[in-house]
Amino acid sequence: MKAHIGLPEKDIIKIAGLLQVILADEHVILTKTRNYHWNIKGPRFIELHKFYEDQYNIIKDTIDQIAERITQLGHQANGTMKDFLATTRLKEGPYEEKQDAQISNLLQDHEAFITNLRKDIKDIDESLGDAVTTDLLTTFMGQHEKMAWMLRAFLG
16 A cells, blocks of 8 residues: 655655665575674684674664555555665675674675665655655664675774
């Protein structure tokens, strides 16, 4: 059912489409983070195991909120890996065993996500006039900036 929230339907379609891409990007970061969490080995095992778990729990909550926003706009959120991989702007895998390579890969993903999200927020706010989605995404950008900062700290 269409949402009648003061935004033109053509703009709602664009917003929902951008949110589908953001949802896919989040799933790629979640999957990579969880993979590293499950398979971590080495001298910083305990520290990184807990760190990855904390990060993927934040991302899981973000994913849920993005999917709910898509449905609030009257659209169906994508929910398959096939859809996510076809939509994401990030690259899946490959799995890295070396801890610094894991951290570096995640940092690159978070920084690419932040850069893309900054543009998405501008488009949604200035071109499409959706303050609610803008506010939501701005919060998520701050969370990813914090996660990126923590990853950079691990690399020294």
